[in-house]
Amino acid sequence: MKLNTIILLCSLFNVTQQLNLQDRCMCELTNKEKPFPHENLNSVNDKALKCSRNVTPQKALELESLMLGLELRLPQLIKDVSILEKEDDGALYGVVSLQVIENELTEIKHMVDRLNTTTKGHQRITTGSGRQLEQLRAELHEMEQYDTFQVEKRRKDNHRLKRALDECRVEHEFKPQPTHHPDSFCPHGRFVNITGPRFFSAGNAPATYKYGGWGRDPKPGLGKENWYWRVILTNSNRYGNYISFYSSLSSLTVGINAPGNVQIHPANPTTNTIQGPNVVLYGEALYYNCYNNDQLCRFNITSKTISNLQLPKGTRFNSKGNFCHVDECYPYTDFDLAIDESGVWLIYSTTDHFGNLVLSKVEEGDPPMLSQTWHTSVYKQAVTNTFMACGILYATRYINKDMEEIFYSFDTSTGVEKFNLGIFMNKMCPNIFFLNYSPVDQMLHVYCDANMVSYKALFE
CATH class of the missing domain: 1.10.287 (Helix Hairpins)
Structure with a gap:
């Protein structure tokens, strides 16, 4: 039986071979379509990239x-x-004022x-970019003729239809009224977005001093309402021992630090030296991480005295609980000091709470004290920065070198956590080492690579 089957299969194979050899068919394929101009497409891509490099935020x-x-x-x-x-005669005071x-x-x-130089440069860029965009538009329109199956046309139609549907959905979407809690009442409303950057300047700091902080005092002394402060880490991007004051934002911009610098200690680093960039000024006192200690320091600007607060056992310090993203961590950012409408806050992490963010309210005093404490479920080293606004903690994460996202919030009055805020920040530098909210003017102050940047916080 097996032998007969094998003989039959062999016979079929031979017949198939003979038929294939005799009945082979040759066809000629002629493509009547024009060849696609790939070189033109590459040229358009190159011009678009060049235009993107010329026009930047x-x-x-x-x-x-x-x-x-x-x-x-x-x-x-x-x-x-x-x-x-108004000054009398032309004596000393008049000469000094002059x-x-x-x-x-x-x-x-x-x-x-x-x-003038910048304006002329921008005019040239605008004129050149406008001509380039018109040329690119014409070239792309010309290449649409090769879309014989109308794939691109249908894609545009689908895009228009989707946009119209989204607009219709948003227009008719039911928007529930937010529930207001007396303890978390915010005079500005709910924080919903940011605009900017509004301000960008390096001031008078050397470019090598990448770490630091700046801002305004929400409780300034008499006559200091318009002052700005700046702290620069001048030793290994880790330590600082003085705070600079500027009489206005314009003085900060051009680098005229009058009234001048206030020194915390002549040596740096030493006991009570500033460690890390996350510092705040509130009520004419500077709050910061004490050098080489799990302690909070409070430096009184007027009396030049320092008081210390020992933090709870297990608090991570000396670069063991930093802010981080996938590629790197920001050294000595274990503590983050923040201010809002109610005062000073401390954000940190502990071993007992598995490295998650811990938030404590700092009560003014000499020494300061921690009052109520909250524990969150977000891991600190998955966060790049935090800030407070109206009693709500916000956290950011790194998206790419051009974008940061405010993705998380924790409401201290309700304990409600949200992980999907989706508020995006256009960055002027790849890494943000300092971020703080100013209740004076609802601005977000950023320090990155020796530059000071500010954004306007928008409330509903």
Whole structure:
């Protein structure tokens, strides 16, 4: 039986071979379509990339910062001229005031020159980019003729239809009214977004000093309402021993640190040296992580005295509980000090709570004290920064070198956590080493790579 089957199969194989050899068919395929111009497409891609490199947010922000600087400097000049006119005779005080005005005029002239140069450069970029965009539009439209199956046309139609459906859905979507809790009442409403950057400047800090912090005191002394402060880590990007004050935002922009610097200690590092960039100024006192200790330091700017608060056992310090993202951690960011409408807050992590974010309210005093404490379920080293606003803790994470996301919130009045806020921040530097909210003007202050940046917080 098996032998017969094998013989039959062999016979079929031979017949099949013979038929294939005799009945082989040859066909000629002619493509009547024009060959697709791949070289033109590559050229369009190259031009688009070049255009993207020429037009950047930094260039637009440079112009906005210069305009802001002039807007703030000119009223100050008018004020100084008015003081000079009221001063008696041409003696010492008049000469000093005249010198101040001459310096301000020099700075304003320098800013105007920079503004003119920047404006001309932007005009050239705008004109060139406009022509390039029109040319790219025409080339892309010409290449659409090769879309014989109308794939691109249908994709555009689908995109328009989807956008119309989204608009319709949003328009008719039921929006429940937010529940207000008396303990977490915010005079501004609910935090929903940010705009900006609004301000960008390196001031007078060397580019090598990448770590630091800056901002405003929500409870300033008399006559210091417009002051700004800045702390720079001048030793190994880890330590700092003084705080600089500036009489206005324009002074901070051009780097005139008057009234000047206040030194915490002549040696650096030493006991009570500032460790890490996350510091805040509140009620004319600087709060920061004490050097080489799991302690909170409070430096009184007026009396030049320091008091210390020992933190709970198991608090992570000395770069063991940093802010991090996938590629790196920010050294000595174990403690994050924050301020909001109610005062000072401390964000940290402990071994007892498995490295998750811990939040404590800091009560003013000499020494300061921790009052109520909250424990969250978000791991601190999965976060790049935190800040407080109206009693709510917000956390950010790294998306890429151009984008940061405010993704998490914890409401101290209700204990409710949210992990999907989706508020995005356009960055001026790849890594944000300092982020804090200012209840004075609802701005977010950022410090990155020796640059100071601010964003406007938007409330519903």
